[in-house]
Amino acid sequence: MNANPEISNRLKPRSFGDLRGWIEALRQEGELHEIDAQVDWDGEIGAIARRVFGQGKGPALLFKNIKGYGPGDDVWSNQLFTGGLSNYSRIAMMLGLPKDAPVTDLVLATQHYFAQRVKPETVQTGPVKELIFKGDDINLYKLPVPRWHGLDGGRYINTYQGTVTIDPDTGQHNIGIYRGMIGQRDTLPVLLWRAQNWGVHFQKWADRGMKMPVAHVYGWEPCLPYCASAPIPTGVSEYEVMGAIRGAPVPLVKCETSDIMVPASAEIVIEGFIDPDPSTFEMEGPFGEYTGYFGGDQGPKHVTKVTCVTMRRNPIYRGTLEGTLPKRLNENSMTSSVQRAGVAWNVLKAAGVPGVTDVHCPAANNGTTLVIQLRQTYRGQAKQAAAAIWGSNAAHLRYKNIWVVDDDIDIHDYGSIDWAFAYRVNAAEDDIVFFPATFGSLLDPSTRLEYRDPIKFGTGKWCRVLIDATRNLDFEPQKQYGGDRFPPTVVPLPEHSDVVERRWKDYGFED
Numbered sequence: 001m002n003a004n005p006e007i008s009n010r011l012k013p014r015s016f017g018d019l020r021g022w023i024e025a026l027r028q029e030g031e032l033h034e035i036d037a038q039v040d041w042d043g044e045i046g047a048i049a050r051r052v053f054g055q056g057k058g059p060a061l062l063f064k065n066i067k068g069y070g071p072g073d074d075v076w077s078n079q080l081f082t083g084g085l086s087n088y089s090r091i092a093m094m095l096g097l098p099k100d101a102p103v104t105d106l107v108l109a110t111q112h113y114f115a116q117r118v119k120p121e122t123v124q125t126g127p128v129k130e131l132i133f134k135g136d137d138i139n140l141y142k143l144p145v146p147r148w149h150g151l152d153g154g155r156y157i158n159t160y161q162g163t164v165t166i167d168p169d170t171g172q173h174n175i176g177i178y179r180g181m182i183g184q185r186d187t188l189p190v191l192l193w194r195a196q197n198w199g200v201h202f203q204k205w206a207d208r209g210m211k212m213p214v215a216h217v218y219g220w221e222p223c224l225p226y227c228a229s230a231p232i233p234t235g236v237s238e239y240e241v242m243g244a245i246r247g248a249p250v251p252l253v254k255c256e257t258s259d260i261m262v263p264a265s266a267e268i269v270i271e272g273f274i275d276p277d278p279s280t281f282e283m284e285g286p287f288g289e290y291t292g293y294f295g296g297d298q299g300p301k302h303v304t305k306v307t308c309v310t311m312r313r314n315p316i317y318r319g320t321l322e323g324t325l326p327k328r329l330n331e332n333s334m335t336s337s338v339q340r341a342g343v344a345w346n347v348l349k350a351a352g353v354p355g356v357t358d359v360h361c362p363a364a365n366n367g368t369t370l371v372i373q374l375r376q377t378y379r380g381q382a383k384q385a386a387a388a389i390w391g392s393n394a395a396h397l398r399y400k401n402i403w404v405v406d407d408d409i410d411i412h413d414y415g416s417i418d419w420a421f422a423y424r425v426n427a428a429e430d431d432i433v434f435f436p437a438t439f440g441s442l443l444d445p446s447t448r449l450e451y452r453d454p455i456k457f458g459t460g461k462w463c464r465v466l467i468d469a470t471r472n473l474d475f476e477p478q479k480q481y482g483g484d485r486f487p488p489t490v491v492p493l494p495e496h497s498d499v500v501e502r503r504w505k506d507y508g509f510e511d
């Protein structure tokens, strides 16, 4: 897709080098809070993060004193970084925008970058190879991985990593965030859905009778989890999009026990293989999920059998607190509200839906609800938009409910959307449309439990809804409305508001 000149001229892509460069940039910008007091990995870290993330305004957190992970303990790491992307200012920093850029600019920047490609470069070695552990030396419990929520089924190590797999047909790499917990010292049970890109890879390896090689990458520049958690089009490597965001190729180094390429200056890489044989499965779940509920109940799941762990000296472990509730936001909710809107806008563009003027995902539902603002020029445009979104694989876990409104409605203000719902929606006029029995999120508790079995179905089951809150173009244009289909609104006429503007102080009001 072509560059979007409206935003691309204002972007200053910035590479931070690694996680440490990003942390230093945050420190200089006053965006980091460092905690020297001792904290417990079991529940306390999660509760601190919950309070700090709050409504998407708090700083990033660097924990430097974690119980059982002190300098004298036989451990791999004693620092945990989280919250790097839990507010819009830091997302703006990552995208090369001013910290106070409006959300729509963040969405436009994402839309632009996600359509660009900068190929990664191969390097022979890098800091991530400073320490290498194999065989009996592998012990994942040496990492300060929290039990983020009190009811989590384990210590969730995979919350904000990049999980890298290869398509055995094309050799193309895919990177995603897929949850996983520590099992035994060298096992990492994961939640693997066949409708996700690594699930597609997994099936191809299994069809060949082979285990799937996998690498979990922890701690690099912020564009890694930002791209890993986005539905970048199938067949496109996230490394190429990360290169666009940072304005330079991503330096990659080969894993020790597979052909997977990983960022050479990552903090930690866990290499392994996932076996399709159910006898290798281990118990996984539940986990405090993005829906705000515990989800993905405990059951036997696929396992990464670890073959090697490579890391920098004194690595900083990177994780995040999942689980969004109203007024309790986090990294997933803040990034999803930008990134899922940018992805949806690109889907609409690729499908040729004209007139789109803004796209927004409210932060509290991580992109489950999508709001599209457009300038209608013909009948059926809102339905065309929804059909394009729902037909895309980007819709797998998101976009269950879609609003489409006209371009006079502020989609960042729920009150405005609600007004359009009140007076432009009539269920008897096909303004509410269902799309039943589609794929969907296995974690949404509004879907019956029996429809959410990942092993049986590979995906969930959703009935999607479009609320077409645009003016109905089936209505006849009316002479008394000046040729419009809807009556004029009560906004004062320009000749009257001009007078009031001029005379405002005469009435005794401040500016």
Ligand SMILES: Cc1cc2nc3c(=O)[nH]c(=O)nc-3n(C[C@H](O)[C@H](O)[C@H](O)COP(=O)(O)O)c2cc1C
Pocket (backbone or CB within 6 Å): 159, 160, 174, 175, 176, 177, 178, 179, 180, 191, 193, 196, 197, 198, 228, 229, 230, 231, 232, 320, 322, 331, 332, 397
């Ligand atoms: C913090 C966080 C946790 C996530 N956990 C999972 C998960 O456990 N399983 C999953 O399939 N997707 C999860 N996702 C969403 C995926 O990362 C997202 O759908 C992404 O597009 C997957 O990459 P893919 O499109 O290349 O498959 C998570 C996203 C975030 C931000």
